[in-house]
Amino acid sequence: METMDFPFNFDEMPIAAKFIFDSFSRDIEDFSKIYPVFDDAFRSRFKEQIKNAKDTVCCGTEGVNIKNIRIGIAGRIESLNTLLLEVQDYFPVARIKEFDFILEVVERKNLSSVLPMVPNLLEELELNIPQQNEDIAKSIIDGIHSIYQVLKLDRIELHRSLNSRGMMNEEVFRCLNHLWATLQDVMEIGQSLYRKTDPPKCVEYELNYIKMKVKTFWMYSLSDAVVDV
Structure with missing residues (x-):
């Protein structure tokens, strides 16, 4: 057929x-x-x-494996969105390029759109670490970086599973x-x-x-x- x-x-x-x-x-x-x-x-x-x-x-x-990967991705993007809300509390977001656009992309929860934006976001955050609450700001950056690393692995595993499943x-x-x-x-x-x-x-x-x-x-x-x- x-x-x-x-x-x-x-x-x-x-x-x-x-x-x-x-x-x-x-x-x-x-x-x-x-x-x-x-x-x-x-x-x-x-x-x-x-x-x-x-x-x-x-x-x-x-x-079932693919479903669990997808649900994990969804949860991590939601966690990323939460960290971006914290960014607004501790960073001078007016100085971070395209921050509002980044928020919109993450809220749409599309992994293919989210991943390319994170490295530039991390670079901008590193350049704009506030003097006050510096430790909190760095922990937010570390959290975003950790989520980004796991999401990259998730994407690899998802594509591998979708392309190699024996069905x-x-x-x-x-x-x-x-x-x-x-x-x-x-x-x-x-x-x-x-x-x-x-x-x-x-x-x-x-x-x-x-x-x-x-x-x-x-x-x-x-x-x-x-x-x-």
Whole structure:
């Protein structure tokens, strides 16, 4: 079976599907009025596809390991955000280049965006250590540096796990291909239904919005839960 180019990592697919499924379940009457195929039977098949994807991709050894890495990353970025709030209390932030922008990036909790910014931030903090509360200021710098080092290792381990997991077989691809085909159908119809009549609902079926929801999911995920449908 030819594989599709998924816009999500393998273990993110059930999470993305759950967000879309929730919106679809709420809006099923609107869908079925225009397209009768989107009925309760379709909803049941959709639900089963998500369960199969979760069981296939997320609940094995590799999936649990990747989930735990993601949750750890989310927690460390949250700790980094807390330290940045302390920076505002002890450093002359007006003299730190792009500090407000750095805050915004960290609050978005995207590891790929956060990591490149930390070395410059540390350099700026070193140049602006206050004379008062110098010990506290240095402990904040040390804390940010420690988090940065661990996040770099987390990224390496996450990429290694995603790229080497022993589940890239035909069964997995078939499962995710079918799920992604369903997601595309629901997203396309959802956008066409609400683009003019209800823009906030329309956004819930847009890929960029779903990507954002998936990326923030790990910040609030319980360590013993992947996704429930």
